[in-house]
Amino acid sequence: MTLRLFSGATLFTAVTAAVSAQTPAPATPDALITAAKRAAGADHAGTFLRICVAPDNLNVGGPRAGRPGPRAVPDRATWYAKPYRVFDNLYFIGTRIHSAWALTTSAGIIVIDTLFDYATEPEIVEGMTTLGLDPRDIKYVLISHAHGDHDQGAALLQSRYGAKVVMGTADWDATLQRAASAPGGVPKRDIAVGREGLKLRLGDSIVDVIATPGHTPGTLSYFFPVKDAGRTVIVAYVGGTAFNFPRQAANFEIYRDSQRKMTEVAEAAGATVLMSNHTEFDRAYDRARIAQLPRVAGEKHPYETDTATVGRYFEMTGSCAEAQRLLVQ
Numbered sequence: 001m002t003l004r005l006f007s008g009a010t011l012f013t014a015v016t017a018a019v020s021a022q023t024p025a026p027a028t029p030d031a032l033i034t035a036a037k038r039a040a041g042a043d044h045a046g047t048f049l050r051i052c053v054a055p056d057n058l059n060v061g062g063p064r065a066g067r068p069g070p071r072a073v074p075d076r077a078t079w080y081a082k083p084y085r086v087f088d089n090l091y092f093i094g095t096r097i098h099s100a101w102a103l104t105t106s107a108g109i110i111v112i113d114t115l116f117d118y119a120t121e122p123e124i125v126e127g128m129t130t131l132g133l134d135p136r137d138i139k140y141v142l143i144s145h146a147h148g149d150h151d152q153g154a155a156l157l158q159s160r161y162g163a164k165v166v167m168g169t170a171d172w173d174a175t176l177q178r179a180a181s182a183p184g185g186v187p188k189r190d191i192a193v194g195r196e197g198l199k200l201r202l203g204d205s206i207v208d209v210i211a212t213p214g215h216t217p218g219t220l221s222y223f224f225p226v227k228d229a230g231r232t233v234i235v236a237y238v239g240g241t242a243f244n245f246p247r248q249a250a251n252f253e254i255y256r257d258s259q260r261k262m263t264e265v266a267e268a269a270g271a272t273v274l275m276s277n278h279t280e281f282d283r284a285y286d287r288a289r290i291a292q293l294p295r296v297a298g299e300k301h302p303y304e305t306d307t308a309t310v311g312r313y314f315e316m317t318g319s320c321a322e323a324q325r326l327l328v329q
């Protein structure tokens with residue numbers, strides 16, 4: 001009897017699945033936003049709000065549309081964060097708002113993102129020194145995209161320590177057009193990453209650099225292993241998030257396709273940690289500090305989730321981009 005009920009239920013499920021496969025629900029902006037909200041769940045709710053509910057590029061000509069002129073350095077008390085060792089080989093050297101990381105390897109250090117120019121010395125240079133890392137060991141500086149909050153420290157790390165700067169080809173083109181007097185200066189072109197991406201090897205480590213155009217034309221995202229008390233976990237690092245580009249269908253399409261690519265790579269890599277370059281999107285500032293607390297047996301690292309949760313992030317961002325693409329068409 002139990003068996004019969006089971007097979008009946010299985011058959012019903014199979015028939016339902018076959019029918020829905022034949023007649024997929026039409027993809028409407030509303031349906032996509034509902035799907036994105038479900039995918040976001042509680043894990044990615046803040047990012048969902050920022051790009052799906054109130055995208056930055058909704059108000060063309062609004063206060064965010066133009067780049068301001070000279071920028072005052074904000075009060076240090078509003079942004080300064082202490083540096084923390086977060087994984088065995090990954091150190092948080094960012095501010096309360098923007099992330100920068102030092103990934104240590106057997107042959108030197110890879111710095112990921114470099115903050116505004118005013119934060120480079122106190123957070124990256126002094127932060128590394130406080131943690132017992134020598135900035136002279138920096139071999140590569142990975143820039144997720146060429147906006148000032150992530151790239152203004154690149155020229156200093158390149159000129160002072162001889163680090164090689166890695167950036168998307170299109171973002172190099174934009175960077176090299178800056179005036180020499182731009183905050184932080186202008187780095188010299190080192191390694192340009194095209195659509196094919198790059199496997200960046202240093203010592204015992206490898207960073208899988210993925211071209212994810214969208215937020216900027218040269219945005220780069222990363223996959224790399226880190227160790228949590230000797231155990232390897234895979235990080236998916238999102239290089240650009242907000243919809244701050246011109247509100248055109250083609251731009252949303254490019255962004256959407258990058259999210260689909262990230263979904264595939266994240267699944268193949270088995271990524272269980274989702275990181276972003278803005279702390280509002282991955283709670284880096286909180287998680288870096290929580291990581292300092294002792295854990296009870298079996299308790300996960302505060303950054304570790306599972307592959308499904310990481311996958312739902314990219315499902316959400318992809319659906320939000322597709323919803324906006326349909327809305328502006």
Ligand SMILES: [Zn+2]
Pocket residue numbers: 145147215240
């Ligand atoms: Zn940006």
